[in-house]
Amino acid sequence: MLLAGGVGSRLNILVRLRAKPAVPFGGQYRIIDFTLSNIANSGLTRVAVLTQYKPLSMMDHIGDGSSWDMSGRTRSIKILPPKTGEKDWDWYRGTADAVRQNLDFITSAGNCTDVLVLSGDHVYAMNYRPLVEFHRSHGAKVTIGMIQVPRRETHNFGIGIVDNAHRIIDWEEKPKKARSNFASMGIYVFDRDYLVTMLRRTKEEDFGHHIIPKAMEEKNVYAYSFKGYWKDAGTIQAYWDANMDLLDPKSDLNPEAWGTKTNVVAEGPPSDRQPIRIHDEAEVSDSAVSPGCVIKGRVCHSVLSPGVIVEKGAFISDSIIMHDAVIKSGTSVSRCIIDKRVAIGRNCSIGTGNPENANTEFPEQLNSGITLIGKGAKIPDSTKMGTNCIVYPMVEKADFHDLSVKDGSTLEKP
């Protein structure tokens, strides 16, 4: 059961038109590709994806599952959106509630003994088989996939205290001051019958807050320790960092070597992306570049999705540029995240400023010197825009009162 309904609101305008798992990542992937690929590479064949928040682009992306080789007589991905017309409540009110509303999928799944509950929010490669083996060999009712995280990040996670037998004896959900740095990856293996009984017995809505503490009282919860690359990419800075890991040979982020697969056809043009074209006057270094890009300018330490056009004299540095964005001639773009189909006019300077001037509207979310440009926005020629700025999707020339946009500004459509 892959829970892909996460809003991921700290990703700001990147999740305005899509759920967090559908956010593009690493040039050609979406965040959910990592979990979907892990599922396929672990040889799991019965999969449900539970969607809720803005599911359309995700449904397109998953398609019939064949990109992950999950379509066939014995393999399938079922998309389970919230159902209307049921007795209780129609929307999923939490992770446990989402699974509860689809209990019939679990109970009708033939002779399966265990249920793996995953989230589509993380960038990692993991074989779930050893986790399930661990769960079975320890006779656990619940096993949680866990990883050591840096101490300063513990307040973002569910934190477990574990005894010598790998049993979880205490649990802190997003603690201010944590007693350990052993964090939940949002991966659970449940004994099927136990899960069904638990969910029918209570009305609790969330695994982390309600179901796990309850199971712990019954001394049935174990921790499986995962070691390897794992990033939450849940904040703008973490998302930027994780993308840039793709450029660092020492980072252990290697989607191709991991067997991470994506759907390159959905939402793309009706024909295949042409080869990357690097012109005579271009300079490209320390960058990841996807098919269909045409580069005449300079690109340095950046990640480019398919179909990006960088015109002559343009200069891109330390940026993430998504599908089919166009950067016109003479424009410089520095430390920006530029969403799909954005067009930036001629002779602009975007993203240069004092990173200490946090975004005035979202100071918690945008304070490290990154400017965000939303899907389909059009930035007029000669715009000077500072850092920590937000431009909402589809903003266009008429929405600019001034071509000089200060650090920390937010531009919206009226």
Place this chain on the structure above:
Amino acid sequence: MKDVLALILAGGRVDELGVFTLFRPKSILPFGGLYRIIDFPMSSLMHSGIGRVGIFSQYRPFHLMEHIANGAPWDMVGRKRFVTVLPPFKREGASDWYRGTADAVYQNLDFIRLNKPDLILILSGDHVYKMDYRNIVEFHREKNADLTVAFTKVPREGAHRFGLGMIRDDEPRGGRLLQYVEKPDRPAFDWASLTIYVFRPEVLMEALEENARTDSHEFGRDIIPALLEHRNVYGFKHSGYWGYTRTPQEYWQTNMDLLGSRPKLNIDGWAVVTNLAHRDIQDRQPAFIGRSAVIRNSLLYSGCRIEGRVTNSILFPGVEIDDGAVVEDSILFFDVKIGKNARIMKAIADNEVHAGKNVALGDAGDGKLCIIGRGSRIPENITVPQGVTVFPNLGPAHFAGGRYRPGDTIK
């Protein structure tokens, strides 16, 4: 175009292409950093709305079948849409191999009858071009023709390699085909056959039955001349790029035509489609261009990792170029690896070729092409001058103590 059945002649080896076609028919030769030659007619069929296709294969068909798969990349899967690969087969009392292009179609007349087409479009899988076949079909129908042959204008010099036609000046699109000669020693006409034919099915079947009683079975040499006298045969004029890649030099040139700020071969509007599952193209991560890389006027694809210098070159998915290496005027197929400080000048390296550290291959400028066969591994410090051909699957032992002169063949 539901009533049109397309047949692609894709089985030919083309001997002149040497080591490139030892393991594959020409139609499946990689082209342009991503594609296979057969992707061009397949994409043109797709965009012309023709979804019923038979492909004749004979020479080593495995890679062709793998590439075409079930036809889904070209949207040719459905109740009325399909691609069927038609290899030679054994029949009672008859020979098994296709003895020529016409014989290939003749041996599959059952396939044609089964599909009951109104018109049959016969194509070759060997050329780089884009065409909306709806235009030639419309022309054929308007003229009430029995056979329409597509032609393109070529210079007299070199025209002896084509079938040449004289077309009556009926209208801009073409006209009655007055004369036709197959590969004449002294070319007298300017219009070369593209080996694209539209046939009325009854006429094709009758001509093939008649031709089967003779001992030469080619459309150009036998069928067109036989029909020219008593049937309505028309010539359709095609303009636009037409890449004829029969020799390594022509193949190299047609690839190089893709480069430059105003490429002679501009496929931007062509919407070419390939099979992205073949060689796992879709599973490769974005190309990584390293800190020391310098890339000029070149094409590359996902899965490439570039640390060296690349100029005027075309790199297929998965090519890796180590730092200090220099690649110029070259075409490197899938998963070619070039070691540190190697120099690759005007070379074509087939799939999975590895060149070790300090290898020097070919010469810059007007040098002759160097051609390296599939999977060969050239050990460190070896120098291979211009014009050398290296056979496929050679290992270090084959290069032991090697000193080579221009034009050598290393087997």
